[in-house]
């Protein structure tokens with residue numbers, strides 16, 4: 001494998017680690033730990049945590065697109081083995097899901113926290129929780145497709 005491909009794969013896997021690891025932390029560690037905390041404390045904390053995490057995910061998405069696109073071109077673009085094409089399609093779905101979360105749902109949480117409208121904020125956080133759950137399932141299938149592509 002060329003140095004450029006190794007660098008691209010390194011960036012790709014580092015971005016996957018940041019994105020998927022962060023989602024696991026948010027969904028299975030942070031969220032249950034905040035279940036009994038009052039909305040006045042919980043929602044500003046969630047807004048602060050995700051304000052930072054979503055920036056990291058934005059960087060990871062750019063790294064995944066650049067490294068994945070580069071490697072995909074080396075694997076023949078549209079003629080690449082189908083599990084790689086499946087990874088790209090699922091990856092783009094994950095990115096669209098993230099875009100909706102970042103640019104539609106998260107601003108609702110931010111506005112609700114600023115206006116101290118806790119029920120609105122709690123509803124938006126619940127929507128975010130469902131979007132993260134969807135992206136976690138997509139991520140597992142995507143990683144499966146990536147590993148399966150090795151046999152081709």
Ligand code: HEM
Pocket residue numbers: 009012016020064065067068069071072075084087088089090091092094138139140142143146147149150
């Ligand atoms: C635009 C989106 C994406 C494209 C075009 C893309 C493309 C690629 C390509 C061409 C490879 C190299 C495969 C090889 O060396 O055999 C790769 C590796 C990999 N990708 Fe993606 N990818 C994308 C998104 C994702 C996402 C979102 C994930 C995980 C959530 C992911 C997980 C992986 C993993 C784990 C590998 C390592 C596979 C291995 O070396 O066995 N990719 N990707």
